[in-house]
Amino acid sequence: MKEKLQEAVELFEEVIIFGTEHVVKNLDVPIWKEYSPEQIQVLKILSAFGELTSSQLAEIQGVHKSAVSTRLKKLVEKELIELEKDPHDQRAKRILLTTSGIEVLKQSNEAVYESIENIFKDRIDEHELEQFIETFRKLKTILLTKEM
Numbered sequence: 076m077k078e079k080l081q082e083a084v085e086l087f088e089e090v091i092i093f094g095t096e097h098v099v100k101n102l103d104v105p106i107w108k109e110y111s112p113e114q115i116q117v118l119k120i121l122s123a124f125g126e127l128t129s130s131q132l133a134e135i136q137g138v139h140k141s142a143v144s145t146r147l148k149k150l151v152e153k154e155l156i157e158l159e160k161d162p163h164d165q166r167a168k169r170i171l172l173t174t175s176g177i178e179v180l181k182q183s184n185e186a187v188y189e190s191i192e193n194i195f196k197d198r199i200d201e202h203e204l205e206q207f208i209e210t211f212r213k214l215k216t217i218l219l220t221k222e223m
Contacts, residue, residue: 106182110183117136
């Protein structure tokens with residue numbers, strides 16, 4: 076079991092690395108020229124988690140708060156996010172997606188989907204895709220349950 080799990084983790088990491096590299100290099104979409112992958116990732120995280128503080132965002136991204144501060148400043152300037160005071164802690168600010176941020180994320184997601192669809196077309200059948208979805212739903216449930 077341990078060896079299989081280790082292989083699964085390594086394969087998952089490699090898919091993430093190679094998949095990200097493929098998307099970044101091969102997508103000829105205007106928003107991918109305007110926004111960095113890290114900025115898009117901030118939008119994705121906010122979409123998934125909702126309002127966060129910069130400390131929470133830094134922890135999720137696995138980076139120092141100074142790196143997040145730079146990303147946030149650029150995203151605020153581009154009006155993709157907004158910062159507002161946390162009602163529970165006046166020193167902290169909550170990060171929220173704007174309507175423009177949601178639209179940019181939607182465009183990015185559509186471009187990524189089209190790219191992946193072209194890669195997998197005629198290479199993965201419906202049954203394999205269903206197994207993939209079932210496995211990742213189960214993993215997501217396990218991970219969300221562990222956080223509580």
